[in-house]
Every structure is written in C-alpha cells, then in structure tokens.
Amino acid sequence: MPIFEVKNIKYTYDKYENSLKYALNDISFNIEKKDFVALIGKSGSGKSTLISHLNGLYKADSGDILYSGNSIYSKDYDLNSLRFKVGIVFQYPDYQLFSETVIDDVAFGAIKKGMSKDEAYKKSLEVLKFLNIEYLKDESPFNLSGGEKRKVAFAGVFVMEPEVLIFDEPDAGLDTMSKINFYNFIKSLNNDYGTTVIYITHNLDDVVEYANKVIVMSDGKLIKMGKPYEVLSDEKVMKEADLELPYSISICNKVKSMGYDIDNTKLTFSDLLDSLKKL
Template sequence: MNSIETKDISYHYPNGSNVLEKINFKVEKGSKVALLGANGAGKSTLFLHFNGIIKPTSGTLFIDEEEVKYDNKSLMKLRQKIGIVFQNPDDQLIAPTVMEDVAYGPLNIGLSKQEIKKRVEESLKQVGMEGFEKIAPHQLSGGQKKRVAIAGILAMQPEIMVLDEPTSGLDPRGASQIMKLLYKLNEKGITIVISTHDVDMVPLYASKVYIMSAGHIIKEGTPQEIFKDVKTVREANLRLPRIAHLMEILDKEDNEVFCKPPYPLTIGEARARLSKI
C-alpha cells in the first residue's frame, strides 16, 4: 500500500514559470524514502503538496490511495495524518515555550487537557527533550529546535512524517542524532520521507531514493541503483558518497581490482568488499 503517491503533479507560479513538471512519486507504507537533489531542484515545493499547503496546478495527489480533496474538513484530516517538519525550525516554532509549542497542534484539534498533556510528555520523551518544557524555543540550539519541531509533529500522532533537509545547519553529531531518531520512529511504524542533498547520509538511512533536478524526477531506485548511475548523479549537480568517490579515484588511478564498480557506498560495504580479496 502506498502512503503517498503523486500522479503527473505539476506546479506553476502565477507568472507562468514551472517549478514542478509531471512528478510521479510513490512512498510505500512504513518505508524510508529520500528525495535527493541540489538546492533549487523543487524538493521543498513538492513536499508542501503532501499536506495541502500547496495545491497542484495539475495532476493528482493520493494519500493512502485516496485522492486528496482541498476543503477545510479534508485538509484538517490530512494534516493529522501527515506531519511536515520545515528546513528551518524557526519557521515552525511559534509559541513562548517548548511545552506550548508542542501542544499547539493537539489543542487546535480540540483534544482534552489531559490528552494534550499526555501527548506533549510522550513526544518530548521520544525526541529526548523532556525537561525543556518551560524553555523558550529561541534559547535552544539548532539541533534542539529540530527535535522540538519533530515533537510538535509527533504530538499529532501522524502516520507519515515528511522532513525538509532535516540535517541542514547541524554539526555532524547533531545530524547523526536526528537521523538515528528518525530511524527509531520508522521502526515504530511511521513512514519517513526526507529531502536532502547530503549524498553521504542517503545510503545509511534510505531504502528508496528519488533524484530531482530542475523540477523533474530524473531517476528512482535503491541507493545502490542510484549511485551506480554516476552520469545522472553528476548531471543533477550531486556527487557520489565519499567512500564511492574514493573508490572511483583509486579505480581510475591505480586500476585496483577491489575498486571496480559498482562502488561501495558506506564504510561497511567497503570493508566487506576488501574482506573478499
């Protein structure tokens, strides 16, 4: 069953310029999917379609195989099912305290005070931010803000979580913590969709990858299938993961047998390749 499916979705600005052109994109229930592309490829615009923030100029969006409708009642239901975490958490954190921010969504769908309190506590615990309830969001670090933004979505108990550049602006440790959190959420049954230009992260966390360039989906497949097509990756203004790039250099310069394509994408894959020599 597909959690998200777009059929020939296009989106044009009022001035007529194309942002998305006939996008066909599928996310299976319970999967981890990465939308990979350089800045300006159209990733954020596509994501804003998934919970009705943007309505396509043409084409159709399906959530759980039902066509999305854009009346207020349908959109409210949709936004409880799909949560979007924006690239910049400052665009999402609007309340005076962490507790009020995480409670904002549940409060607006009319839940009881007891249920709201329970959801806030559970969500903050899941992201490791318990004890920060009375802190103002602007006093948090970038990684902490991301966690609170995720907690605000978790408090709505979504089936699908969509994250736009979830590691943007974070140091390597903070980025790793966020991705480990998303991995755990996926293990609990939440479908995870991320956009990123971080090619090193994709083979570690994604089961399926789409490459987007200039408003078009130009390739889809497993990480191995995607990065085997070096020409397409580079045409999208991306690069190979560092391990694969190193192997490519060794292959060209030293013609080493263990460096032949398809190149390993992670340290673990490289170690396994070397152990067979």
C-alpha cells in the same frame, strides 16, 4: 497499496505570467508504507515545492495525489486531517516556535488536532519524555540552543502522531554527532513503529546509510527513483542533476580504475569497509 501515489503533478509559481516555467513538471511516483525515502537534487530543483504538495499546502495545477488510495484533491477530502497524518518538519525551527513555554508549543498541534487541553498536554509530555527533552518543558523556546530548538520543533509535529514524517534538510547546520543521533532516532521510528519517512538532503553519504529509496530531482522533473546504489552509481543521472558524488561511489570508482573489482551495490560505511578490507 502505496501510501502515496503521485500522478503527473504540475505546478508553477507564476500563474499570471505566461512563462511556462514549472517548479514541478509532470511528477509521478509511489511511496510505500514504511519507506525511508531520500529526496535529492540541487537547490531550486523543486524538492521543497514537492513536499509542500504532499500535505496539501500547495495544490497542483494538474495531476493528482492519492493518500492511502484517496485523492486529496477530491471535493469531500478533509485536507486538515491530512496534515495530521502527514507531518512536515521544516528546516528552520525558528519558523514555528512561538509559545511561552516548550510544552505549550508542543501542545499546539495536538489541540488543533482536536484533543482536549488535558489530553494534549499529557500527550505532549509523553513526547518530550520520548525525545529525552522533558527537562526543557517549562523553558522558553527562544532561549534554547539550535539543536534543542530542532528537537522541540520536531516534538511539535510528532505530537500529532503522523503516519508519514517529512523533513526538509534535517541535517543542515547540525554538527556530525547531532546528525548521527538524529538519523538513528528516525531510523528506529521507521523500524519499530513503521513510520514512513521522506526527507530532503544534500548529504549523499548519509543517503546510502539510511534510505531505502532515493528520488532525484532536477529542474522540476523527477529524473530517477530507485535504490540508493542504483541511483547514485548512475553517472548520467548524477551528471544531469549536477550532484557531487558521495565518497563511497568515488572510492568504488577509484578502486575500479586501479584495476580492482569491488561490489558497488554495497555502499554503507561498514559494507564498503568490509569490501576494502578484502582487497
């Protein structure tokens, strides 16, 4: 059974005007447990709106979303508990940090989830240790560097032990080293603990590296979903979504245009390197 079944959802921001401009227009897809899904598309294509539907922050005008087989729109569904299972880490950590100390901030979600204060703080400390930022626990979250803030914000969501982790542009504004560290960490969560990951990104070369599925959105519609190489090498789709090709695809295209043969299903850095070495 898929963990998410999204069925024909539609959503519009201006409900009071009769313009039928849909932010989400008839979107359907399934996400399986342990998937690592990259959500790509130009800004304004509806990616952020879509993820806000997945934990019930926004309610679709029509259509249905099933989480582990249950419709989150059915009357007796506990939306609040869904938010603890589906954790969203938004782009700007500054929008969620508010407490006096880091540990207070991290514990917020755990307390809201219903843990006792002692339990919540114990759990928060564990999470900080797990993320190697235990030394920050008594700092004020406002005095941290950008990278540290991101980690604390992530800890604040992670403490709720979500089954699905959703990230809105986790790599924006990060320097390359921090980015690589971040993705490796998430990948290991995905591998070792089976956490389902969905993330919005503009960096298509990283998509090839980490994701096992890609969803392309354009103008409120889902225009393609599939394995990274299937999606990214589909010229028609990339053109429709108005996306820059990742370097790996450009290299493959160039190599082919020079009359050589190259396997364009293997697009990770090391696979591509191996293919190039053989030429």
